[in-house]
Amino acid sequence: MWNAELTCATGRPKPSLTYIMRLDNWLNEGRMDLGIRGRKAIVCASSQGLGKACARALAEAGVSLVINGRNRLLLDQTAEEIRQATNVDVTPVLADISTQEGQAALLAACPAPDILVNNNGGPPFRDFRDLDRQALLTGVTMNMVTPIELIQKVIDAMRAREFGRIVNITSVSVKMPLAGLDLSSGARAGLTAFVAGIARSVADKNVTINNMLPGSFDTERLRGGFRASAKHTGISESVIAQRSQQMIPAKRFGTPSEFGQTCAFLCSVHAGYITGQNILLDGGSYPAAF
Numbered sequence: 001m002w003n004a005e006l007t008c009a010t011g012r013p014k015p016s017l018t019y020i021m022r023l024d025n026w027l028n029e030g031r032m033d034l035g036i037r038g039r040k041a042i043v044c045a046s047s048q049g050l051g052k053a054c055a056r057a058l059a060e061a062g063v064s065l066v067i068n069g070r071n072r073l074l075l076d077q078t079a080e081e082i083r084q085a086t087n088v089d090v091t092p093v094l095a096d097i098s099t100q101e102g103q104a105a106l107l108a109a110c111p112a113p114d115i116l117v118n119n120n121g122g123p124p125f126r127d128f129r130d131l132d133r134q135a136l137l138t139g140v141t142m143n144m145v146t147p148i149e150l151i152q153k154v155i156d157a158m159r160a161r162e163f164g165r166i167v168n169i170t171s172v173s174v175k176m177p178l179a180g181l182d183l184s185s186g187a188r189a190g191l192t193a194f195v196a197g198i199a200r201s202v203a204d205k206n207v208t209i210n211n212m213l214p215g216s217f218d219t220e221r222l223r224g225g226f227r228a229s230a231k232h233t234g235i236s237e238s239v240i241a242q243r244s245q246q247m248i249p250a251k252r253f254g255t256p257s258e259f260g261q262t263c264a265f266l267c268s269v270h271a272g273y274i275t276g277q278n279i280l281l282d283g284g285s286y287p288a289a290f
């Protein structure tokens with residue numbers, strides 16, 4: 001029957017609804033239906049790494065996307081890769097998300113998103129004594145002001161439609177000090193406190209705001225850090241990476257896919273009662289019960 005229906009699909013008669021439903025079930029076998037097929041998402045800073053993984057997982061759940069980055073080639077490659085793999089609409093927007101113009105360009109491509117994933121680069125590793133005023137303001141703009149500005153621009157429409165999911169990618173450093181990443185930690189902690197009250201103010205309209213706190217995930221940013229340490233110390237990148245993994249209770253780095261799937265779940269219909277939370281994804285690194 002399977003073959004017969006396939007022949008039908010390539011021949012004249014239209015495939016039956018039963019056939020389409022079976023095909024859909026088969027394609028999604030083993031995967032939870034997140035209930036967000038047909039929704040629209042803006043995923044900031046998503047041409048690679050954790051943002052890309054969130055975009056990919058949302059696309060797998062049937063969400064159409066606006067993705068973003070500053071490198072045209074990488075952005076277009078990612079858009080095409082997600083389109084090919086998932087068959088959803090993917091609009092790449094080349095823009096610096098920290099700028100007003102960049103934010104406007106994303107919102108022009110998707111004026112009423114159901115889902116907003118806030119992500120951005122992080123400030124470089126630096127001793128806090130070396131941060132001048134401009135560096136401080138740039139870091140706070142990247143990791144606190146920018147996500148707040150985007151939330152301001154989308155949240156009332158989400159409220160009016162009685163569906164909205166906002167996920168902020170922050171860092172384990174919000175909870176656990178990491179010397180040299182003090183600016184990143186401070187700006188992201190500021191964002192966390194800022195949205196805690198907002199999350200409660202929109203919860204009755206099925207709009208949720210949650211933060212995802214990555215520990216060590218195998219992305220270009222993590223590898224770039226190992227390259228810099230190798231140059232500085234003369235120890236090979238692979239040894240630095242191995243040592244770093246040994247310090248994690250899970251004894252490995254997280255995969256971007258694990259991160260993306262968690263993000264998609266937080267954006268799902270099933271997660272409507274989770275709001276104002278800080279979800280640690282760190283292989284057990286944060287050493288506390290609460």
Ligand SMILES: NC(=O)c1ccc[n+]([C@@H]2O[C@H](COP(=O)([O-])OP(=O)(O)OC[C@H]3O[C@@H](n4cnc5c(N)ncnc54)[C@H](OP(=O)(O)O)[C@@H]3O)[C@@H](O)[C@H]2O)c1
Pocket residue numbers: 044045046047048049050051068069070071074095096097098119120121122123169170171172214215216217218219220221222
């Ligand atoms: N990976 C980890 O283990 C880890 C741990 C803790 C926190 N984090 C934080 O999580 C976030 C994502 O990290 P990642 O590991 O995925 O980094 P990544 O691999 O370096 O990817 C960063 C992505 O953001 C884009 N991007 C950076 N700045 C942008 C801007 N101003 N406007 C638009 N797009 C921008 C980059 O593309 P372009 O450069 O082409 O614009 C790229 O697509 C960062 O804030 C990082 O600090 C990561």
